[in-house]
Amino acid sequence: METAQDLIVCEHCDTVYRREVLTRGQVACCVKCGAVLERHQWIGLDGQFALILAALIVFVIANATPIVSLGLSGMSSATTLWGAVIAMWNDDSQVVSVLTVMTLFFFPLSQILIFGWVLWFARDGRRAPGFARAMVALHYVKPWSMIEVFMLGVLVAVVKASTYFDVIPGAGIWSFAVLTVLITIFASHDPRELWNVTRETPA
Known part of the structure; x- marks a missing residue:
């Protein structure tokens, strides 16, 4: 008898299919509407968990170290993400500062921690509490x-600022760049696959 894990439902037209094991590079599509049903997950659970740990370390570095240093006439000034947020708040740009904190700190950190939580148990085939x-x-x-939008904005700002200042990228900006790559890798994976590779832990 087939279980729910053996079936897959198209999110667009609700057509039900029997789940097939995909090989590297394969993509399952709905024959009725053409929507993507699922993709082959090319990184295993242990690999994903290792990437999450790397992302957490890089995230801490990105938020604790200077993003960029500006130099002019022998003087220099460096700031972190939080320094920029505080400066915007003090300049009566509270809405922008709050959005910056939410999109560059709270939501990425939440995503990393939640992924880490479910993957910690998923490696043993269990579903996390x-x-x-x-x-x-x-x-x-x-x-x-x-974060990728932030990186694009910083690159544009650095190019413009280099016309007037000596611009030195800090460890923070490099860490955000690495974090962007890691998040892009995770974006290529469908987290719904965790439903299929885990089972409820018996009470």
């Missing part, structure tokens, strides 16, 4: 992590 709520939270948090 609160698994369903965690998966729902990931669904809503993921779109609000905008």
